[in-house]
Amino acid sequence: MNRRSFVITGLADLATPSLVLAAPVAYTDGLAKTHLAKGEVVFLDFKADWCGTCKAQERVINALKGENPDYEAKVTFINVDWDAHGKGALVKELNIPRRSTLVVLKGEEELGRIVAGTGKDEIKALMDVALAAAVSS
DSSP, X not given: OOHHHHHHHXXXXXXXXXXXXOOOEEOOTTHHHHHHHTTOEEEEEEEOTTOHHHHHHHHHHHHHHHHOTHHHHHEEEEEEEHXXXXXXXXXXXXXXXXXXXXXXXXXXXXXXXXXXXXXXXHHHHHHHHHHHHHHTO
16 A cells, blocks of 8 residues: 555544544543533443453443444443542442442432443443433433
């Protein structure tokens, strides 16, 4: 492939919205509560860059988002950096036992959670709970 073809192909990939996933929001103190107060369904991903289980979960989550754009359109995904927030108020309030924990919240209610699970069916079920709650709002 010549340089011109490479550049044109690369630009075409960037311009194709169906191929680009929106990045989850990076957690800051109070962010989840702000989104919940707006009536949004929040999918919290407690993770660390060095965690193999977290990376496996992320691959499954991204694949599922690619299969169904409604997940990102209707659910707010927030990544919570375990190294920065693992001893913070949110972790204590939600009783998060470890990194690689996924939690879905709506209002004051926890709709589901997975601790260290990486199976596609299990994660899809949690994402479907989130989507159903968002659609019923």
